[in-house]
Each structure stands twice: as structure tokens, then as C-alpha cells.
Amino acid sequence: MVRSQVLICGGTGCVSSGSQKVREEFEKQLELNGLQDEIKLVRTGCFGLCSLGPIVIVYPDGTFYSRVTPDDVAEIVSEHLLKGRPVERLIYADTGEAEETQTKIETALSETKFYKSQKRVALRNCGVIDPENIDEYIAMDGYAALGKVLTEMTPEEVIKVVTDSGLRGRGGAGFPTGRKWGLCAPNKAPQKYVVCNADEGDPGAFMDRSVLEGDPHCIIEAMAIAGYAIGATKGYVYVRAEYPIAVKRLGIAIAQAREYGLLGENIFDSGFNFDLQIRLGAGAFVCGEETALMHSIEGQRGDPRPRPPYPAVRGLYDSPTVENNVETFANIPQIILNGAEWFASMGTEKSKGTKVFALGGKINNTGLVEIPMGTTLREIIEDIGGGIPNGKKFKAAQTGGPSGGCIPESLIDTPIDYDNLTAIGCMMGSGGLIVMDEDTCMVDIAKFFLDFTVDESCGKCTPCRVGMKRLKEMLEKITDGRGTLEDLDKLEELCLYIKQNSLCGLGQTAPNPVLATLKFFRDEYVAHVVEKRCPAGVCKNLLTYTIDKDKCIGCGLCAKACPADAITRTDYIAPGHKLASFAINKDKCVKCGACIASCKKIKAISKR
Amino acid sequence: MKSLAELQKIKANMKQRIVLREGSGDIRVVVGMATCGIAAGARPVLNELVKDVSEEGLSEKVTVSQTGCIGICQYEPVVEVFEAGKEKVTYVKMTAEKAKEIVEKHLKGGQVVEEYTIGAYQS
Numbered sequence: 001m002v003r004s005q006v007l008i009c010g011g012t013g014c015v016s017s018g019s020q021k022v023r024e025e026f027e028k029q030l031e032l033n034g035l036q037d038e039i040k041l042v043r044t045g046c047f048g049l050c051s052l053g054p055i056v057i058v059y060p061d062g063t064f065y066s067r068v069t070p071d072d073v074a075e076i077v078s079e080h081l082l083k084g085r086p087v088e089r090l091i092y093a094d095t096g097e098a099e100e101t102q103t104k105i106e107t108a109l110s111e112t113k114f115y116k117s118q119k120r121v122a123l124r125n126c127g128v129i130d131p132e133n134i135d136e137y138i139a140m141d142g143y144a145a146l147g148k149v150l151t152e153m154t155p156e157e158v159i160k161v162v163t164d165s166g167l168r169g170r171g172g173a174g175f176p177t178g179r180k181w182g183l184c185a186p187n188k189a190p191q192k193y194v195v196c197n198a199d200e201g202d203p204g205a206f207m208d209r210s211v212l213e214g215d216p217h218c219i220i221e222a223m224a225i226a227g228y229a230i231g232a233t234k235g236y237v238y239v240r241a242e243y244p245i246a247v248k249r250l251g252i253a254i255a256q257a258r259e260y261g262l263l264g265e266n267i268f269d270s271g272f273n274f275d276l277q278i279r280l281g282a283g284a285f286v287c288g289e290e291t292a293l294m295h296s297i298e299g300q301r302g303d304p305r306p307r308p309p310y311p312a313v314r315g316l317y318d319s320p321t322v323e324n325n326v327e328t329f330a331n332i333p334q335i336i337l338n339g340a341e342w343f344a345s346m347g348t349e350k351s352k353g354t355k356v357f358a359l360g361g362k363i364n365n366t367g368l369v370e371i372p373m374g375t376t377l378r379e380i381i382e383d384i385g386g387g388i389p390n391g392k393k394f395k396a397a398q399t400g401g402p403s404g405g406c407i408p409e410s411l412i413d414t415p416i417d418y419d420n421l422t423a424i425g426c427m428m429g430s431g432g433l434i435v436m437d438e439d440t441c442m443v444d445i446a447k448f449f450l451d452f453t454v455d456e457s458c459g460k461c462t463p464c465r466v467g468m469k470r471l472k473e474m475l476e477k478i479t480d481g482r483g484t485l486e487d488l489d490k491l492e493e494l495c496l497y498i499k500q501n502s503l504c505g506l507g508q509t510a511p512n513p514v515l516a517t518l519k520f521f522r523d524e525y526v527a528h529v530v531e532k533r534c535p536a537g538v539c540k541n542l543l544t545y546t547i548d549k550d551k552c553i554g555c556g557l558c559a560k561a562c563p564a565d566a567i568t569r570t571d572y573i574a575p576g577h578k579l580a581s582f583a584i585n586k587d588k589c590v591k592c593g594a595c596i597a598s599c600k601k602i603k604a605i606s607k608r
Numbered sequence: 609m610k611s612l613a614e615l616q617k618i619k620a621n622m623k624q625r626i627v628l629r630e631g632s633g634d635i636r637v638v639v640g641m642a643t644c645g646i647a648a649g650a651r652p653v654l655n656e657l658v659k660d661v662s663e664e665g666l667s668e669k670v671t672v673s674q675t676g677c678i679g680i681c682q683y684e685p686v687v688e689v690f691e692a693g694k695e696k697v698t699y700v701k702m703t704a705e706k707a708k709e710i711v712e713k714h715l716k717g718g719q720v721v722e723e724y725t726i727g728a729y730q731s
Contacts, residue, residue: 001655001658001659001662002625002658003654003655003657003658003672004673004674005625005629007629038655038658059629060629060671060672060673061673082641082646083641083642083643083645083646083674083676084639084640084641084642084673084674084675084676085642085675085676128629129626135618135621135622136622136625136626138615138618138619138622139618139619139622139623139625139626140626141619143609143615144612144615144619147609147612147615148612151612260609261609261610262609266610267609268609268610268611268612269610269611
């Protein structure tokens, strides 16, 4: 009889920090202590606190252990599992909290600051169930929504519930999901398709991966519901081959669903047939665009095509197709079970429900968070994210990855929803949220995202293929210190031209990072151009390293660290010092920063 | 899968297992599992409690967990029952058989088994 369960995170984050080894060690230690029949190990999906992995939770008490190494396992087993004494040193305590709050050891996970303001709908089962066990999904009301739809509802009623819920596409553009289904349903065709877009390409976004890894069955269930609503019997999940764990678990889940007759013919004895296949993407960013994705499924080159006709009319294999993002699908079963009003009660007027964000960059709690729409950026960063590390100042947050823009500090209290973000020139995007502190150069960030989009442009249309390349060259000119004020105007003009004339969403949104940084951080661009100075100290060509000759104690550590032999001893001895100071030869200096790192104690070297 | 009833059956079977992860039920049963408790035979008691609570279908109401030494080592194995709004009940010198009785009478029936409580031993 199992008296206790040990949940070990098997999401990609924790697997790469070693959760697999931790699991093996648990198996070994449980056996050693003769506990293997009393304590069950469960591999789950992502808990969301990826920076603290590998994560282990012990139930029934709910003790939350973070950063568990294989060496810690013996102690957890012999102390906690055998004797009931939680290992205090491994228990997660809120970061940035004062000591006294840590005295309450058995803080339930749901009470920590990280989890308290979250509302988990799409991620409800992630980190709770074993994704490779269909029975655990069923225990959490899994497939009940599909059963309800097939036995009690008409396709029109399903579409109405989804429409009334106000759910909008979570892939970034925010098109109302119910309307998409409603546009596809009336089209007559011998075959229709449901496609799940799991080609999550934005740098820094990983919520779709986590859903597929932690709760693959909910995607299968939602796609079958969509199939019933629009009259499709076939579905495809287009997922990146770079997500091996997600692909594997989804494959297992599909096989289990077929075995249970939840996929296949005559599901719930309703006469409805539906089956799914996985298609692996090779990692091209443009394949996240719906028409390019469908070309790729068909076995063609992943190029976009002009719309209309929209996929709802002519999509995959020229048949009517509904294509939704993973996170959008993840909301569907809950909407069916709890009703449209329940979903519409969360969020803001035009953006209902919750949104998952992948928190990354300069933030204490890197990981996945799901919050109701309308939560402010400040709450996400300061409360859930635990603030900026090392006492640095918040500068901006990038939403929507390379298609989005940055939100500056002055707008940190903006409630986040589709329309507010669009209004300030950003976009929701798939939900990557990269936090930047004062050490980030905004021109450099814009250049970084352009680097990405230039690489990923498919080359079909000229504005995107050539325009982006030229944009990047202009930014390089500015960060090299060769820019002029005229360039800034040209930059803006070219951005707008690319936006208006590109064929697909990639080109239409690719200039956004430049436009947003130009709008909110024009002074930084001006500093680069006029003063030939990078205020954040990032752009190498604009930096000079100098040694304060009166602070230098002449130890010579910097000269040893310098890979370019650019640092030599002078004959100046500062008052009060015994040895002559050093100086940097600016012609030889490669600006690598090794000298500053070597002078941590004295701090005599600075860059400007 | 041909009917909702079939789905319900799987759900009901699995619920017992999953419910452990939802944490605190209304009643918490805590077994002292320090060295003294283990030496006195706390593990069979704990396992019996877990098994019976599950078999009686009490999993949603009752959470069985363990704790360290309570400080009355001579009375081990010790089992404490916490219930919101009621006074804590401490059972001492437990055995698997007594545990079975406690699940039956106390956790299910709501009747404290006075003869096994610490009060009965001390008086």
C-alpha cells in the first residue's frame, strides 16, 4: 500500500539539471531502506520553477524540495520518508524573503509568493500528474469534456461555448478561437483537419513544450473536441524535433488514447471518429506561421503563402482546417467542463482567461507562470518573479520574442492583455517574457533579435529577405560608432516599410523590436550616434577600459589576465602605494573584460 | 471507450491514488516515526493506517502522514489524530490491529477509542 508519493519533475529544465539521476538514486535508496512498496515515485511535468530544479515534492505533506542532487537523496529517504523529518536545508523558501518567514517550514507550495498569484488553467495538471499515465489524467477529470461533448452537445453548441468564453488564440495574434471554429464548420468538404501548432520558435518561450511534456492528453482531448465541432476526423500535431521529451510523451499519450478507444472509431459510441498524427518540424522559425506550417506537414518546403484564402476555407491539403496553438487547446477541456461564464469571469474585458508566460532573463525565479489576464507587469516581476537579481534596476521587459517589443519601466503598471500590449507597440506573442536590467543595451537587444529574424527569414518575399538584412547592417553601424542621426530616421522608415509589405507574420512583426526600442529608448540610440557612447557598457566598439592610476596597487593580476598583452606597468607610483601602477594600451585592448574580472577586490579598472 | 460510465469507473479507481497529492484532508493522522517509533514498530502501524483509510474510501477526508519524535518515547508507537475544531487525540502503544480499529471506529465512525488513548494509560 502506498503511503507517500514522491513527485520528481521530468520537464526539460529539471532533466537538464539532473532530475533523471535523482530519480535513479531514489529508486536505489528506497530499495535499500525497504520502502519500495510504501513509497511511489511519480515523474511529472514542469512545476514552473525551472531555475530551482531539480524539484522534488513529497506528498501527503506537500514538502517542496528544490535543487536536489543525487547526494541529497539518501538523506531525504532516511530522514523524511523513513522517519518523517523533512530535510530543512533543501526546502524551498521564498527568494528575497526575510529570515523570519522561513521559520514556517511546512509552507504549502500554493502559499509561496511564486504560486500564490498564479491561476493555473492551461498548466493545471503540469507537475501534478504522471504524463505517461492516462489513468492519472482521467482521475483529474480527463476526457470528461470529450465525453460530455460527444454525448450531450451538438457541434454548434460546442462552438457557442468556446465563442462565449472569449478565448483568444494563445499563439500570439489573439484571434478569437470560437470564431475560427465557426468559420471552418460550415464549409463542406470530404475531409477537414485539426492542426495543433507546437512549433514554438520564439527564443525564451517554452510553455507549449511544458504542456506537451506535462499534460499531453489534454491536447489530444481538445483536438478531438475541435474535430467534433468542425466536422474533422483527422488531426496533426506539428511539433519541433528539438523537443524530444515532448515528442516522446505525446507519442505515448496518443498510443494510450487509441488503446482506450478515446481516439479512433466510434468514440463514446457516438459515431464520431478521430485520429491524430505527429509531424516533426526541423526547427525553422517560419514554420510557426500557419500557412508555412501546413506546407511543411504536406511535405513541401515551409514557405508561407498570402492569405486569404484563410485555412478555415482552404488549409491543409487544400481542405478546411482549424489550426490552434498548444496553449489555446489546453484551455478547451476546462471551458467545456466549467462553462463559458467561468472562463469569461477571469481576465479583462476583451482578453479572457489566463496566460502562461515563460519568465527569463534577469529575474530571480526563472520559469513558467500562469496568471489571469490583466495582471500588471510589476506583479509578475516583483511578486511572482522575485525581483531582479543582485539588486540591479529594472529597465525593460521584452514580450513576444523577436516579433514583439519592450515594455519600459514607465509602463510597468500596464495590465497585460492583448489590446494593451498592442496599444503600446508590443504584442502578447506566445508568451516569452524576457526581463532586462540596467546592464542591458537596448540597441544591442534590437540587434540580437534582428540577428535571429535575418537568419530565420524564409526568403520568399523581398521586404523581409533584403529589408531585414539592411536593418541589421544599420544597427551594426550604430553599435560600431559609425551611425548618424539621419540613420535613425531611415531606420524607422525602413521598419514601417517592411511591416507593411511583408508576406507573412514573420516579416510583418520582425521590425517590432527596433521600433519599440526606438520609441522608448531613443536616448540610447542618440548616445550611440552622437556621443559615440554605449550607456549600458555593452557595445564593445564604443567602450574604453581604463585603470585608475591612483587606485591601482600594482599587483599585476590584470596584466596576467589580459590575453592581448595590452596591460603594462608604468613608472608612476601613487601616493601611499609601494608598487608602480599599470595602464592599458588602447590600441592593443580587445575589450574582453578579463582585467575587470581580475581586479574584483581593488576595483581600479572601469569601462566607459 | 464506449460510455461515460466506463470513464467514471477509471476515474473512481484512480482518485484514491491522486488524492494523496491534494494534501490536507479535514482529518490529519500523524504517526511518530523517529528512531524510537520505528524501533517500537511504527511502520506496520503507518502502513495499516494508509491501507485501511484507502480501503474504507476515506482518502479525501483523511491525510495520513508521519512526523518525528513527539517526546514520549516510552509510549511509542504514537499516533495523533488532528481534526479541525476538535481536540487532538493521542493514541499510544499502537499495533496494526489497534490501528485497524481506530480507522473503523474513530476515523469512520467518529467515536474516539478511549482505551488506547494516552489518557487511559496514564490514569
